[in-house]
Amino acid sequence: MTSHDIASPYLIYLGDAAWPEMAKTALGLVYWRPERCVGQLREEGCKADVGLPDMTLEAAARAGAKTLVIGTALIGGKLPETWIARLVEALHKGFDIASGLHEPLASVPQLRDAARASGQRLHDVRIPIGPFPVATGAPRSGKRLLAMGTDCAVGKKYAALAIHAEMRNQGMDATFRATGQTGILIDGSGLSVDAIVSDFLAGAVEQMIPAAHANHWDVIEGQGALVHPAFAGVTLGLLHGSQPHAFVVCHEAGRETLLGFDTHKVGGISQIIALTRSLCSWFPHEVTCAGLCINTSRLTETEARAYLDRQAAEHGVPACDPVRFGVREIVEGLR
Amino acid sequence: MTSHDIASPYLIYLGDAAWPEMAKTALGLVYWRPERCVGQLREEGCKADVGLPDMTLEAAARAGAKTLVIGTALIGGKLPETWIARLVEALHKGFDIASGLHEPLASVPQLRDAARASGQRLHDVRIPIGPFPVATGAPRSGKRLLAMGTDCAVGKKYAALAIHAEMRNQGMDATFRATGQTGILIDGSGLSVDAIVSDFLAGAVEQMIPAAHANHWDVIEGQGALVHPAFAGVTLGLLHGSQPHAFVVCHEAGRETLLGFDTHKVGGISQIIALTRSLCSWFPHEVTCAGLCINTSRLTETEARAYLDRQAAEHGVPACDPVRFGVREIVEGLR
Numbered sequence: 270m271t272s273h274d275i276a277s278p279y280l281i282y283l284g285d286a287a288w289p290e291m292a293k294t295a296l297g298l299v300y301w302r303p304e305r306c307v308g309q310l311r312e313e314g315c316k317a318d319v320g321l322p323d324m325t326l327e328a329a330a331r332a333g334a335k336t337l338v339i340g341t342a343l344i345g346g347k348l349p350e351t352w353i354a355r356l357v358e359a360l361h362k363g364f365d366i367a368s369g370l371h372e373p374l375a376s377v378p379q380l381r382d383a384a385r386a387s388g389q390r391l392h393d394v395r396i397p398i399g400p401f402p403v404a405t406g407a408p409r410s411g412k413r414l415l416a417m418g419t420d421c422a423v424g425k426k427y428a429a430l431a432i433h434a435e436m437r438n439q440g441m442d443a444t445f446r447a448t449g450q451t452g453i454l455i456d457g458s459g460l461s462v463d464a465i466v467s468d469f470l471a472g473a474v475e476q477m478i479p480a481a482h483a484n485h486w487d488v489i490e491g492q493g494a495l496v497h498p499a500f501a502g503v504t505l506g507l508l509h510g511s512q513p514h515a516f517v518v519c520h521e522a523g524r525e526t527l528l529g530f531d532t533h534k535v536g537g538i539s540q541i542i543a544l545t546r547s548l549c550s551w552f553p554h555e556v557t558c559a560g561l562c563i564n565t566s567r568l569t570e571t572e573a574r575a576y577l578d579r580q581a582a583e584h585g586v587p588a589c590d591p592v593r594f595g596v597r598e599i600v601e602g603l604r
Numbered sequence: 605m606t607s608h609d610i611a612s613p614y615l616i617y618l619g620d621a622a623w624p625e626m627a628k629t630a631l632g633l634v635y636w637r638p639e640r641c642v643g644q645l646r647e648e649g650c651k652a653d654v655g656l657p658d659m660t661l662e663a664a665a666r667a668g669a670k671t672l673v674i675g676t677a678l679i680g681g682k683l684p685e686t687w688i689a690r691l692v693e694a695l696h697k698g699f700d701i702a703s704g705l706h707e708p709l710a711s712v713p714q715l716r717d718a719a720r721a722s723g724q725r726l727h728d729v730r731i732p733i734g735p736f737p738v739a740t741g742a743p744r745s746g747k748r749l750l751a752m753g754t755d756c757a758v759g760k761k762y763a764a765l766a767i768h769a770e771m772r773n774q775g776m777d778a779t780f781r782a783t784g785q786t787g788i789l790i791d792g793s794g795l796s797v798d799a800i801v802s803d804f805l806a807g808a809v810e811q812m813i814p815a816a817h818a819n820h821w822d823v824i825e826g827q828g829a830l831v832h833p834a835f836a837g838v839t840l841g842l843l844h845g846s847q848p849h850a851f852v853v854c855h856e857a858g859r860e861t862l863l864g865f866d867t868h869k870v871g872g873i874s875q876i877i878a879l880t881r882s883l884c885s886w887f888p889h890e891v892t893c894a895g896l897c898i899n900t901s902r903l904t905e906t907e908a909r910a911y912l913d914r915q916a917a918e919h920g921v922p923a924c925d926p927v928r929f930g931v932r933e934i935v936e937g938l939r
Contacts (some may be wrong), residue, residue: 406833406868467805467838468798495840496886498741502841503802509836533741533886540885547879551831551868 272477273394275367275457277305280329281321281340282359284352285312292317294369294451295340301430301455307332309340312351317341326362336365336392338454343370348377357383367392369450394453395461397473404471404510408553411481414603415513416491416562417545419520419536420527421500424591425491426452428519428562431591433488435600443486446478448507452490462492463503470503474510486603489513495544496536497527505548512552515559515603516545522576523567538584560587560599607812608729610702610792611670612640616656617694619687620647621676627652629704629786630675636765636790642667644675647686652676661697671700671727673789678705683712692718702727704785729788730796732808739806739845743888746816749938750848751826751897752880754855754871755862756835759926760826761787763854763897766926768823770935778821781813783842787825797827798838805838809845821938824848830879831871832862840883847887850894850938851880857911858902873919895922895934 281295299306299319308324311317319340324332337359343349348356348370356366356374360383366374373393374380384391414432416425429445430452436443445452447459460477462470478487489511493500518541527533536544542558549556561580565573573590581588587598616630634641634654643659646652654675659667672694678684683691683705691701691709695718701709708728709715719726749767751760764780765787771778780787782794795812797805813822824846828835853876862868871879877893884891896915900908908925916923922933 404834406865463801463803465802466798467800467802467841468835470802470837471834495883498844498886499739499806500803501844501883502805502837502839504837505830505840506802506837509833530741544882547882548830548836550875551833 272458272460273392273398273453275338275392275454276335276365277457278307278334279305279336279338280324280326280334280364281306281309281319282337282355283309283311283315283317283319284339284341284349285314286317286341289317291341292319293342294454295319297451298338298340298455305457307334310337312355326359326364330362330364334364336367339366339368339370348372353377353379356380360384360387360389363387363389365390365392367394367454369394369454371395394450394459395464397461397465399469399473401465401469401473402476403469404475406509406551409480409512410483411485411487412515413478413487413489413511413513414515414517414559415489415508415511417504417508417516417518417541418491418494419518419538419541420494420524421497422528423519423521423524424562424564425519428517428591428596429488429490430455431562431596432517432600435596436486436488439600439604441486441600441604442484443488446487446489448490448492462507463500467502467506470506471510474507478511491519494536495541495548498530498533508545508548513556514554515557517560517562517599518542518558519562521564522573538580542584558584558586559603560589560596562589562591562596562599565590565593607793607795608727608733608788610673610727610789611700612792613642613669614640614671614673615659615661615664615669615699616641616644616654616675617672617690618644618646618650618652618654619674619676619684620649621652624652626677627654627675628677629789630654632786633673633675633790640792642669645672647690661694661699665697665699669699671702674701674703674705683707688712688714691715695719695722695724698722698724700725700727702729702789704729704789706730729785730799732796732800734804734808736800736804736808737811738804739810741844741886744815744847745818746820746822747850748813748822748824748846748848749850749852749894750824750843750846752839752843752851752853752876753826753829754853754873754876755829755859756832757863758854758856758859759897759899760854763852763926763931764823764825765790766897766931767852767935770931771821771823774935774939776821776935776939777819778823781822781824783825783827797842798835802837802841805841806845809842813846826854829871830876830883833865833868843880843883848891849889850892852895852897852934853877853893854897856899857908873915877919893919893921894938895924895931897924897926897931897934900925900928
């Protein structure tokens with residue numbers, strides 16, 4: 270097994286989150302996979318609420334929950350002592366624990382010991398489970414779509430999840446492929462590709478997304494951007510390992526500089542389309558830009574529609590805001 | 605310290621190499637850094653000879669050797685028992701040991717124990733010494749040249765070493781930057797970039813090649829190829845972390861498919877030039893193709909000269925074979 274495989278359903282742990290916004294991971298889980306989430310567990314003083322029934326560990330166990338998923342970001346990185354006590358209790362009550370936090374669960378001695386004693390599993394989804402092979406670049410059957418971007422954090426995960434959901438909605442056979450920690454928690458499996466040793470990145474992606482039947486779509490969460498000074502190598506390894514037939518370009522309307530890199534411009538949509546195409550020249554098939562997924566949250570609805578119309582006309586492909594208006598047009602174009 | 609820093613001079617260990625060709629690393633060392641190599645140590649039956657004086661450990665120590673460098677490839681990967689005994693002896697006699705083999709020296713209990721007992725160092729140059737930062741993409745002073753390629757193993761290391769040597773020869777201020785195990789052994793420092801976790805590759809390269817004065821050239825060994833199905837992500841991370849002002853494209857005349865990937869064509873020279881340029885669009889400076897470094901060993905000398913002339917005319921840059929004819933023209937163009 271080289272991919273995390275997290276048992277569901279989940280009890281979502283919100284800890285004592287000091288602000289509602291700290292529960293972003295939990296909100297993603299509840300939005301995209303409500304059927305996997307039986308309840309939320311909150312400590313005293315918790316300011317977050319993702320709308321699930323509040324449950325004790327005992328109640329959640331009775332409701333069938335198998336994994337306690339940490340759905341809250343941490344400020345400062347260290348797991349609070351009160352959380353550790355609760356997580357130890359959960360292990361002893363028969364829960365696995367899954368976390369996308371920087372500090373691995375397995376690095377906390379109490380958790381390691383409790384997991385060993387109880388026989389339960391600790392899933393640190395940022396840590397890939399190897400070993401991984403070198404990529405072969407061999408053709409493989411099935412169809413694949415990858416989300417590219419003009420920057421990090423422009424909605425590539427959201428776009429891929431929306432396209433996957435719309436494909437299923439239209440009766441197509443499709444699998445979502447998570448490539449980062451939040452996506453893995455949402456979907457219960459996947460690979461944190463940016464944590465893989467460079468030589469094996471493309472090979473790990475090939476292994477995670479094997480051949481499929483001719484009409485099956487793997488819809489792959491993207492990472493980074495081909496113009497990103499720090500992460501472009503990850504983006505290219507993921508592109509080559511994915512060997513997609515189609516890609517979408519994700520962008521945030523109004524974002525002008527790379528997040529955290531204020532002196533660097535975001536990629537242009539045309540630039541990302543052209544770079545992606547030119548880097549796929551060795552593929553055994555054509556690669557098509559299937560559309561643009563644009564986060565228009567800074568615009569009014571009227572502005573957003575006008576913006577999307579302009580982008581669609583300029584690039585000759587459907588332009589959608591997955592959150593506001595859905596991705597129906599992109600998926601119809603792929604059928 | 606995040607770069608290997610191997611004490612010289614070296615005693616080159618050839619073990620009981622069954623064929624002369626197994627001593628490729630040693631030959632590179634002797635060719636490029638003869639002043640670092642005081643002698644060779646060969647076991648009974650050794651078929652390799654790199655032309656250095658044969659020395660015992662004692663004689664080499666008297667001659668000032670500080671590190672025993674394993675200069676021979678291994679078939680099968682495991683260190684032979686007879687070698688281990690010799691390496692343990694070397695540690696106890698005051699040598700550090702450096703190796704680019706897949707099996708880390710530090711994974712062999714006898715070597716680990718002897719290193720601890722003797723206080724000597726084991727350099728496993730395939731294993732990068734972190735932690736590494738995320739890249740900033742910030743401009744930095746000094747000039748940098750990177751060797752790109754149409755495939756792996758087309759002479760990128762050789763080209764960079766030749767350009768570095770020619771720069772020094774012409775009185776320019778230059779530093780060679782090794783990015784793979786053989787280059788690190790040759791130069792005594794550097795970073796095995798393909799072994800770095802993807803997220804930190806560009807950052808590690810930025811850290812290895814800091815700002816320098818305006819007329820200083822860092823000449824950087826390249827890795828992989830932008831069209832390589834397995835390693836292009838490494839190539840791009842290295843390109844972005846290097847932020848070069850100039851690049852050369854390395855190619856082997858007559859090679860048509862990627863080494864070990866028989867169904868994949870090597871990159872075209874024009875294609876690599878165009879891809880490299882388009883992926884450097886965010887740099888704060890222009891990036892120039894300074895020339896082509898072509899291995900013409902499959903051609904006669906007359907054929908080689910004609911081939912290089914054709915390539916130079918077609919691409920509008922100097923075309924050299926670093927081994928046969930040197931790289932004078934490329935370096936003169938950079939001055």
